[in-house]
Amino acid sequence: MADVARNLLASVPRGRPVRNPLSLVRVTTAIARTAAGFGVAFMLQSVPAMIEQLPNMRPAWSVTMVGALVASLALTVVVSVIDRGLRIGHVTFAVVYLIALISWPFAVIDPAQAPSSSYWLYYTLTIATAMATVGLGIRLATAYVVLAPVIYGIIRITPPGGEVTITQTVLDSVYAIILGGAITIITAILRNAASSVDRAQATALQRYGHAVRQHATEAERVQVDAIVHDSVLTTLLSAARAETAEAKELAALMAGNAIGHLRDALSEAPQSDAEVSVAALANRIADAAAALSEPITVDSDGVRPGRIPVAVGEAVYSAAVQAMVNSLQHAGPARRWAVVRGGGDDIVVEVGDDGCGFDPDAVPTERLGVRVSILERVASVGGAAVIDTALGEGTVVALHWPAPKVSKGPTATEVTS
CATH class of the missing domain: 3.30.565.10 (Histidine kinase-like ATPase, C-terminal domain)
Structure with missing residues (x-):
């Protein structure tokens, strides 16, 4: 058994990072980077619709909102790569997207020319909900996953939103809610699993430390007991039997040696030849x-x-x-x-x-x-x-x-x- 253990320990590669597949930090980082990567892809997908629909939007809104969305998306990419400020970066994109969504109908120049097909903000709706899941707690993220698609659906049935049918609006909103909800649930499951692993690891290390301290305490007790038995008790017996001056002098010497042994036991760990x-x-x-x-x-x-x-x-x-x-x-x-x-x-x-x-x-x-x-x-x-x-x-x-x-x-x- 000892040989097997030594062989397993020797098989651990030297000079390379040893990775554990699951932890809360690593899961959060992986989800954040995935959301940022898909965010870039979906933003690029929305470019053709954006070019077609922006001429009917007020220039100030177009410059401000498009610039803010691109900048906040770039921020999520940067923080995901450097693995710092993940929550701030992803929450920023989710908030900017919500502001763009709510202000959209007020920026339409001619409602009669509003698109009947999907508006360009719809392409990044799911990404906004995913980033809200990364940056917010489970309750706020769930509220965002429901709220953003509902706002989009309400705007779509108004003249600035294209006055589409209720059926199309419900289908678009429900699809976005289902997809965002699935992302939220998967993220919550992975985070809970990773948190459980972290807690189990911390508990195991705590117990290991406690066992080490108990072992040290027991070893010290055994050493002190041995000294008491071999030195102190022998000294006391010799002192009780001392009648001559020579015997008393020997008992005093033995007492001094016993005190020295006890003093050394407080500062020295149990010795072993192993x-x-x-x-x-x-x-x-x-x-x-x-x-x-x-x-x-x-x-x-x-x-x-x-x-x-x-x-x-x-x-x-x-x-x-x-x-x-x-x-x-x-x-x-x-x-x-x-x-x-x-x-x-x-x-x-x-x-x-x-x-x-x-x-x-x-x-x-x-x-x-x-x-x-x-x-x-x-x-x-x-x-x-x-x-x-x-x-x-x-x-x-x-x-x-x-x-x-x-x-x-x-x-x-x-x-x-």
Whole structure:
């Protein structure tokens, strides 16, 4: 079983981003980009009808509304590509489209020349409802999906709208509502599924962290119990039986040694002769990245042959996982990476992103994710963690073992954080 697990871990590709197929961020980005792409296609499809129908519209309205629609559509394309400001961009197009739709009958020059065929705004009606679904909550998006086609249908039966038949109006409106409703339902289902995956992942990592802390507590308790049994109780028995000056002096010496053992137990982790290879540590970090909901590039090309104590490997691995989770939870849309290098004498693990960053001094003291799960965890095995971050400039967490002997200055947040 152990051999199978090692083979599975070794099969994880190095130096390439490991992707999980589902997360709320990725689903939202995919839907936004799809809506923007189809928006461009449908806008181009409406150009022939637009050229034919705009001469009967007031020039000021034509320039303003067409320009606003094109500009807002371009904005949705840009924000979808850079993956920032998705809601603002898509809501902007939906609002501009609604304004153009409502103001349309007031801009018609001659109602007698109003088109009996579909008006050019109809071609982008479904795209407007799709973008409202991306940018708004489910309730507001549903209201928009119904409201926009109904407004279009009402205008179509008026003289400026072409005075088409009720049957044609109902067919156009119902078709738009059904198509927009289908998009809204599919989007809601995908978002709920992705949210469930994110919650399950967060819960699993929370339980893992709790299990790690319980294991550490139990190991420390066993160590202290052993010291109490082997040193303290023996000292107390010797002191109770001491009658001569030599026996009392020996009991005092034993008491001093027992106190020293207890003091050391508070600052030293349980010792173990077991070791793990640095390559296995790199594989575990890559495997953890594969289980997360966002792509993280894992590069272990700098790993050299060598082995490190198991306690060191566990501490560095846990701190690296916590750093990746912190990036997913707080950095926002960003490019993320992890680098493992070094050998048995020294190892360095860097976890970074180009996200929003943060102010280390502004982190509340009750937030233990950085201080306990990263800084103190690495320090407890003789290592050091350095966090280099600033607002708007991303974050890089560097885990060193053993701790560097010379500090180059207070350029980052170290173990005292």
